[in-house]
Amino acid sequence: xxxxxxxxxxxxxxxxxxxxxxxxxxxxxxxxxxxxxxxxxxxxxxxxxxxxxxxxxxxxxxxxxxxxxxxxxxxxxxxxxxxxxxxxxxxxxxxxxxxxxxxxxxxxxxxxxxxxxxxxxxxxxxxxxxxxxxxxxxxxxxxxxxxxxxxxxxxxxxxxxxxxxxxxxxxxxxxxxxxxxxxxxxxxxxxxxxxxxxxxxxxxxxxxxxxxxxxxxxxxxxxxxxxxxxxxxxxxxxxxxxxxxxxxxxxxxxxxxxxxxxxxxxxxxxxxxxxxxxxxxxxxxxxxxxxxxxxxxxxxxxxxxxxxxxxxxxxxxxxxxxxxxxxxxxxxxxxxxxxxxxxxxxxxxxx
Numbered sequence: 001x002x003x004x005x006x007x008x009x010x011x012x013x014x015x016x017x018x019x020x021x022x023x024x025x026x027x028x029x030x031x032x033x034x035x036x037x038x039x040x041x042x043x044x045x046x047x048x049x050x051x052x053x054x055x056x057x058x059x060x061x062x063x064x065x066x067x068x069x070x071x072x073x074x075x076x077x078x079x080x081x082x083x084x085x086x087x088x089x090x091x092x093x094x095x096x097x098x099x100x101x102x103x104x105x106x107x108x109x110x111x112x113x114x115x116x117x118x119x120x121x122x123x124x125x126x127x128x129x130x131x132x133x134x135x136x137x138x139x140x141x142x143x144x145x146x147x148x149x150x151x152x153x154x155x156x157x158x159x160x161x162x163x164x165x166x167x168x169x170x171x172x173x174x175x176x177x178x179x180x181x182x183x184x185x186x187x188x189x190x191x192x193x194x195x196x197x198x199x200x201x202x203x204x205x206x207x208x209x210x211x212x213x214x215x216x217x218x219x220x221x222x223x224x225x226x227x228x229x230x231x232x233x234x235x236x237x238x239x240x241x242x243x244x245x246x247x248x249x250x251x252x253x254x255x256x257x258x259x260x261x262x263x264x265x266x267x268x269x270x271x272x273x274x275x276x277x278x279x280x281x282x283x284x285x286x287x288x289x290x291x292x293x294x295x296x297x298x299x300x301x302x303x304x305x306x307x308x309x310x311x312x313x314x315x316x317x318x319x320x321x322x323x324x325x326x327x328x329x330x331x332x333x334x335x336x337x338x339x340x341x342x343x344x345x346x347x348x349x350x351x
Contacts, residue, residue, distance in 0.1 A: 002319030014105040014114070022075060029077030029135075036081045043320050044083035045327040049334060050342050054285055054307055055210045055237055057141045057173050061085035061327045062342065063298065066289050066310035067145035067176065067214075071122045076135040076142065083323035088240075088310065089128070090145030091178050094163045096124035097150060100183060106255060112293065112317045113262025115255055116244065119183045120147050125167045136171045144168040145214070147178040148187065157190065162202055169207035177203070180216035180243035182259040188216055191223070196230045204235035210285075211235060217242035217268055217290060221275050228280060238285035240310070241276050242269050245290075262313035266291025270301065277305030281350045293318060295329030305347040 009017045028035060050061040064086040065079055073089040080087070099121025106115040122128065136142065146164040148157050161177065168175060177199065179190045190196075196213070203211050213231045215224060228239055244259025251264045269290025277286055288306035292298060293314035301309050314322050339345050 002321070006319065010107070010109065013103070014107045015102065018105065022070075025075040025078035029075065033077065036077055039078070040081040040083070043081065043324050045324040045331075047327075047331055049331060049340065050085075050327060052307070052342055052346075055174070057086075057210075059085045059141060059308065061323070062302065062306075062308050062330075063323050063326055064088060064143075064287075064308055064310045065315070066312040067091055067143075067178070068116070068118070069312055069315065073128050073131040073135070073142075076132075076138055076140075080138050080140045082315075082320050083327065084140070085323075086141040086143065086173075086308070088143040088145050088176055089132075090122065090176075091120050091147040091181065092122050092125060092128045092144065092164060092168075093120050093147055093149045094125050094152075094160050094167075095149050096127065097121060104258065106258075107316070108251060108253065108262070108264075109317065111251060111262065111264050112313065113251055113260060113264045114313050114316065115251065115258050115260045117183050117255070117258030119150065120181065125164060129167055129171065132168075132171050141173040143174045143176050143212070144172040145176045145178050147181065147184065150184055153186075158199060158202060161199060162206065165203055165206045169209050172209070174210040174212060174238070175203075175207070176212045176214050176240055178214050178243070180214050182216070182244060182246045191216065191219065191227055193226055193230050196227050197234050200231055200234035200236055210237040212238035212240050212285070212287065214240040214243055217245045217265065217272050218247060219272075221272065224272065224276060225279055228276065228284075232280070232284050236284065238287060239276065239280065240287040240289060241273050242290050245269075261290070262317075263291050263293060266293075266297065270304070273301065273306065274304050277347070277350060281305040281347050293322070295326045295333060298326055298330055299333045299345070302342070302345045303347070303349045305350050307346055 100119035148160040288301040289310040
């Protein structure tokens with residue numbers, strides 16, 4: 001059914017299509033909540049073999065939704081009904097901002113990939129908090145992805161993250177510090193030892209909620225190791241790898257700006273993740289993101305050392321059954337290899 005509907009969705013500009021889906025899922029959760037249960041029965045897949053406890057949080061399955069889809073935490077009940085094990089909303093900035101000029105979102109169906117130059121468009125901390133307060137009681141871990149406002153510079157940058165941590169620490173389960181989007185000028189320059197040390201020292205004093213660092217796939221591996229070591233030494237409980245890439249050679253016909261996600265990022269993302277896992281498995285929680293669209297790829301990431309995975313583009317190209325299909329097939333892969341529990345799979349290639 002989705003493959004038929006998708007033909008009409010793809011006739012729309014990508015951002016228009018996204019806004020339509022966003023409004024539909026918001027309306028469903030806000031005004032038709034009685035439909036969420038049958039929706040969950042259709043699109044969710046649960047089995048105790050897939051459940052795990054991480055940092056005091058219970059994840060019913062390892063497949064989460066990456067930041068960027070639900071920027072304003074307005075779709076959470078419907079996203080839970082779609083079977084995600086957790087959702088990372090945002091990126092949220094302290095003040096509302098419109099983001100970069102349009103067009104800024106491009107789809108490449110032939111390559112199951114997306115390119116975006118959104119620029120942290122969101123409704124700002126206060127509006128997102130209002131949305132989140134309605135739904136924080138959901139039986140699903142919720143992560144706040146936080147970033148600086150475009151106009152914030154120097155000392156104001158740390159203040160932006162401080163304000164966001166204060167705002168979300170009591171109404172989210174963990175926080176992801178985003179320094180790796182390519183769409184905010186100067187943001188990736190903050191992926192430095194000195195800034196990360198300052199930022200995580202501040203954050204650790206503000207909250208005891210788990211703090212994660214999200215990194216870019218385009219960094220040199222030596223730099224990745226250095227900034228991850230610094231983050232962990234200063235209180236980070238997890239690393240999310242990776243954000244979108246600016247390696248435009250991966251995607252034929254790509255724009256020369258913004259970040260690329262989807263299947264063309266898969267191998268680049270996995271290559272960096274595996275190096276990261278070789279260094280940090282058992283030292284921190286690892287979340288793998290980038291080009292994931294199948295149970296086989298999820299299985300590969302878990303065996304490499306990921307406790308959790310996230311997807312985004314796969315939801316666009318595969319539709320609302322994607323998490324159910326992945327979790328169902330993942331369970332079969334585990335059974336075939338004789339695993340009794342997902343915890344036995346995590347990092348098996350590192351042992």
